Amino acid sequence: MTEKKIKVLVAKPGLDGHDRGAKVVARALRDAGMEVIYTGLRQTPEMIAEAALQEDVDVVGLSILSGAHMALTPRLMDLLKKNGQSNVQVFIGGIIPDEDVQRLKEMGVRGVYGPGASTEDIIRDVKMSVAG
Amino acid sequence: MTSFQAILEGDRLALSRLLTQVENDAPESRAALIELFPHTGRAHLIGVTGAPGTGKSSLVNQLALHYRKAKDKRVAVIAVDPTSPFSGGAVLGDRVRMRDLAGDPGVFIRSMATRGSLGGLAQSTANVARVFDAAGFDIVVIETVGAGQSEVDIARLAHTTLVVEAPGLGDDIQAIKAGILEIADILVVNKADRPGVEATEKALKSMLELAHPARRVFRHHGIEMETPLYQVESRHPLWIPPIQRTISIDGGGVPELVEAIERHASYLAQSGDRALRERARLEAELEGLIREELVERFRREISAARYEKVLEQILQRELSPGEAVKLLLNGRFK
Ligand SMILES: Nc1nc2c(ncn2[C@@H]2O[C@H](COP(=O)(O)OP(=O)(O)OP(=O)(O)O)[C@@H](O)[C@H]2O)c(=O)[nH]1
Ligand SMILES: [Mg+2]
Numbered sequence: 001m002t003e004k005k006i007k008v009l010v011a012k013p014g015l016d017g018h019d020r021g022a023k024v025v026a027r028a029l030r031d032a033g034m035e036v037i038y039t040g041l042r043q044t045p046e047m048i049a050e051a052a053l054q055e056d057v058d059v060v061g062l063s064i065l066s067g068a069h070m071a072l073t074p075r076l077m078d079l080l081k082k083n084g085q086s087n088v089q090v091f092i093g094g095i096i097p098d099e100d101v102q103r104l105k106e107m108g109v110r111g112v113y114g115p116g117a118s119t120e121d122i123i124r125d126v127k128m129s130v131a132g
Numbered sequence: 133m134t135s136f137q138a139i140l141e142g143d144r145l146a147l148s149r150l151l152t153q154v155e156n157d158a159p160e161s162r163a164a165l166i167e168l169f170p171h172t173g174r175a176h177l178i179g180v181t182g183a184p185g186t187g188k189s190s191l192v193n194q195l196a197l198h199y200r201k202a203k204d205k206r207v208a209v210i211a212v213d214p215t216s217p218f219s220g221g222a223v224l225g226d227r228v229r230m231r232d233l234a235g236d237p238g239v240f241i242r243s244m245a246t247r248g249s250l251g252g253l254a255q256s257t258a259n260v261a262r263v264f265d266a267a268g269f270d271i272v273v274i275e276t277v278g279a280g281q282s283e284v285d286i287a288r289l290a291h292t293t294l295v296v297e298a299p300g301l302g303d304d305i306q307a308i309k310a311g312i313l314e315i316a317d318i319l320v321v322n323k324a325d326r327p328g329v330e331a332t333e334k335a336l337k338s339m340l341e342l343a344h345p346a347r348r349v350f351r352h353h354g355i356e357m358e359t360p361l362y363q364v365e366s367r368h369p370l371w372i373p374p375i376q377r378t379i380s381i382d383g384g385g386v387p388e389l390v391e392a393i394e395r396h397a398s399y400l401a402q403s404g405d406r407a408l409r410e411r412a413r414l415e416a417e418l419e420g421l422i423r424e425e426l427v428e429r430f431r432r433e434i435s436a437a438r439y440e441k442v443l444e445q446i447l448q449r450e451l452s453p454g455e456a457v458k459l460l461l462n463g464r465f466k
Pocket of ligand 2: 188189190225226275
């Protein structure tokens, strides 16, 4: 039997233009031995949840710079639950005000990272979240 | 209810989880593969290969759209990308080009990394395709980057193999990889909106002519005769890979490509080729499994210490490897 790989979906919801940050994280996770499905720009919560379902991922990582995190995240969490994937761990990277970080965590978001976060921290947290 | 029954009833999460088990070669997947095997053999498997960046994923997106809209077929896509040999991880990015397929329950896209496999497919790709087949997908499209051995793997698995070229990659014959004609059932010149399509097409045509001379001369009762190509084989004509132009950013040429795929499918059925390929494929699988099973049994029965001792004797030239095999097997696997 092959060793179980950690599968991560990296998505860029919202309308803001570039995905440099998301790509950096995607490559860092790959270099940590994970299988990263990269879905590109302008993903709706529906598209992200559908991809998470088809790919049977352990983790979804969102890169949100547009400030739309409070609109997009609850919708995604609902869809994941509806699809029977409440086990999927959700991480968010972006510019998120402190007061929102707490609310996102209450919604079940596992980790929130600002622009200065180190990829080592992200990798460690992702691994830990999947281990249990 | 077993996972397979749930899948037949359209449970996409059950399908997705079974794909993961199959990919990991998990014990549960073995039972499921046995249960679903009688339901396989119906889907048409289309392989899509070609150099990086030629537009394979964009083409798969358009193909799937056409099969959904004009043909009412259910489409599964398996997009294979290489595993990094350094980290064992992978970035699988083909979905980026397939966003038009989002929200359609008649489509299922699954990305796969090659993992330990040396070729362009993962060890489990054939079984993943089999799960989709049993789950009722009419068309299973498998995308893989063309590099060396991988093209042979995809051609062996798929019923119809598309080799995708694009203008501007160096359009002389040398630049177009030798060997693709052996695996291509259809040659696609994608990015036909770009300058240089004619040159690419011409290069492909001259390669085809080298491989399939337009007329053949043969002797019949000492008389030299010439036949047009399409009568070379008495029972059925030869399949000459057609060259199809496509524009995958807007779908141009895709209906014609799908017609060509359908012509190839009926050629396979009428010529008996489909049955022959199927037989060769299943036989190779059976042989492989027998070999694996025998080696496993051998390892179970022979202790590591005994094995080491015999190996040492071989090193000391007390035994030849051939004698050692006889000794170790002791007449067990005759
Ligand atoms: N002009 C033009 N561009 C195209 C066409 N098809 C694809 N492209 C572009 O070519 C680039 C590569 O397309 P992909 O579909 O990702 O190519 P691919 O062969 O799947 O790439 P890999 O999976 O990385 O090997 C993208 O920028 C596409 O938008 C086409 O018909 N015309
Ligand atoms: Mg691709």
